[in-house]
Amino acid sequence: MNELRINGPRLWTSLMDLARIGATDKGGVKRLALTDLDRQGRDLVVQWGRDAGLAITVDRIGNVFMRREGSNPALAPVVTGSHIDTQPTGGKFDGNYGVLAGLEVIRTLNDHGIQTEAPIEVAFWTNEEGSRFVPVMMGSGVFCGAFSLETACAARDTEGKSVGEELARIGYAGEQTPGDHPIGAYFEAHIEQGPVLEDADKVIGVVPAVMGLSWYDCTVSGMEAHAGPTPMGLRRDALQVATTIMQEVVAIANRYPPYGRGTVGMVQVFPNSRNVIPGQVKFSIDLRNVNDALLNTMHEEITAFIDKTRQDSGLSIDLERVSYYPPCPFHPDCVDAVRAATATLGYSSMDVVSGAGHDAIYVARLAPAGMIFVPCKDGISHNEIEDAQPGHLEAGCNVLLHAMLARAGAPAGPEDAARTIRQPTQPEVVA
Incomplete structure (x- = not known):
């Protein structure tokens, strides 16, 4: 045979x-x-x-x-x-x-x-x-x-x-x-x-x-303003705050090799105009790991980071977990x-x-x-x-x-x- x-x-x-x-x-x-x-x-x-x-x-x-x-x-x-x-x-x-x-x-x-x-x-x-x-x-x-x-x-x-x-x-x-x-x-x-x-x-x-996965929708809300007259220190720039969260998604994944994964695959910027400070950014977060305990740790870390970012920036940040599949x-x-x-x-x-x-x-x-x-x-x-x-x-x-x-x-x-x-x-x- x-x-x-x-x-x-x-x-x-x-x-x-x-x-x-x-x-x-x-x-x-x-x-x-x-x-x-x-x-x-x-x-x-x-x-x-x-x-x-x-x-x-x-x-x-x-x-x-x-x-x-x-x-x-x-x-x-x-x-x-x-x-x-x-x-x-x-x-x-x-x-x-x-x-x-x-x-x-x-x-x-x-x-x-x-x-x-x-x-x-x-x-x-x-x-x-x-x-x-x-x-x-x-x-x-x-x-x-x-x-x-x-x-x-x-x-x-x-x-x-x-x-x-x-x-x-x-x-x-x-x-x-x-x-x-x-x-x-x-x-x-x-x-x-x-x-x-x-x-x-x-x-x-x-x-x-x-691998198991956790999917999230994240929305950062600031305020649109003119890109020229508005000083950097007085801005409520949703995109700049959003990018710090995006970088943390990658950092979290890198902390849990070899199967940690972190991806931001979809980004929507409002009003998406060249000379307007972004007032709102919506983006996806995709976290994965083959170990359920580590995946839960990654979840806890992204939520804690967002809580701190919300406090430090003063902007409204909404995080919703939309899908979860265990390993x-x-x-x-x-x-x-x-x-x-x-x-x-x-x-x-x-x-x-x-x-x-x-x-x-x-x-x-x-x-x-x-x-x-x-x-x-x-x-x-x-x-x-x-x-x-x-x-x-x-x-x-x-x-x-x-x-x-x-x-x-x-x-x-x-x-x-x-x-x-x-x-x-x-x-x-x-x-």
């Missing part, structure tokens, strides 16, 4: 075929959730699943599950997947790779006539990107109960169209209640979306955890399965903590979960020039194949591919 490998050229062809739906002039993909292009992408992947003999189930938030039966259908399935919706300036691989790698695992098992004891399923989750509807990771979030189906279906895009209406329009408002679909274990293959693997010249990233450690059995498969296959590897959110975060609340990373060129993602080497994608899919077989129960060698072995005992679920 250790000699088993996926068909790399077939995986690449599937990726390129799906990328034609919503293809952009710069070589990327724009296939926003629940648009007509998303429907076309869904229809294509579902048809490929049916061609591979898979049974299709769709739940009420539009999550799709494609099932290959095992010799013991009573066992909870070993599931893999990701998403096929993209950013407005998305690439060919973000999310799509995880779904089509799962499909390639199924095709490879079919090619070799291998039956697992537990069923194997490929899932793709609705609106992971959150670029048309919020919240992000919507389908997996509803599935695990992070927020309600009613809340998600009521979300509207900038044109006033709701998730519920669009699901019905494209034909993917299924009948199954989200969360009623059992999962025995979950693996997600993904491009890294960062530069670490490429910089270290490693093929496989073993993902032990995903997500993946199940050690799934992490070990990825690590063991990588070693068996002889690929170079390293541990990589994910700084981006993935559907696996929510699935991990319900079942043992793990992730597999492969490099992407220059660490670039959420960009039309996003790229990955076919050999790296093939390697990641091979690791996925063997990790899933370790969980699902598979023949011990090619000579006895017709028989199955017992599925490993399910460990206690950790979130």
